[in-house]
Amino acid sequence: GQNIDQPTEMTATEGAIVQINCTYQTSGFNGLFWYQQHAGEAPTFLSYNVLDGLEEKGRFSSFLSRSKGYSYLLLKELQMKDSASYLCAAMDSNYQLIWGAGTKLIIKP
Amino acid sequence: IAGITQAPTSQILAAGRRMTLRCTQDMRHNAMYWYRQDLGLGLRLIHYSNTAGTTGKGEVPDGYSVSRANTDDFPLTLASAVPSQTSVYFCASAPSGSYNEQFFGPGTRLTVL
DSSP, X not given: OOEEEOOSEEEEETTSOEEEEEEEEOSSOOOEEEEEEOTXXXXXXXEEEOSSEEEEETXXXXXXXXXXXXXXXXEOSOXXXXXXXXXXXXXXXXXXXXXXXXXXXXXXX | XXXXXXXXXXXEEOTTXXXXXXXXESSOOSEEEEEEEOTTSOOEEEEEESSTTOOEEOSSOTTEEEOOSSSSBOOEEESSOOGGGOEEEXXXXXXXXXXXXXXXXXXXXXXXX
């Protein structure tokens, strides 16, 4: 079967660094997406990885290891506005996204 | 219109009633999707369309139907609503059905009583 696992909730302090992990099992693989979703709003795109390694985009970085079926999202210099859910999604061989349940990130001052 | 819109924003519906959720995009994207989002679960794909005139079934299609008469519009119909269809429904679009980020509409919160 196809499955995405990520922690349900994480807490971090403003100004700190947090890493949100995601493991995936899919029928075929065409890349790994991370989305941010603030409460009551739509998901918005953060990053896409298809090759192994780290992709950096400002305060956010995303890492992929295809051999391990593993990805993480790294958020640096945390701000209160980063309080949101972070959704991991893997694209399968049919180009459909398989979504994790999301990680709710709580930022404390 | 800028981006992707959905209507209505929210709706309370009696069980057994028919309901159509509307979705319109002005980005000329070929691919469109309908998801439902329930607490504790990931987004689940209901139906999708890779291009105008074609549709496909996702993970949870039962009780739902879609049409794609043109590029811009992708309505989702519940023929006879049931309480288990209470959810937040998101429409999304992408330039094509592969390798592209999906852009999401603001969502429709549907309650079936």
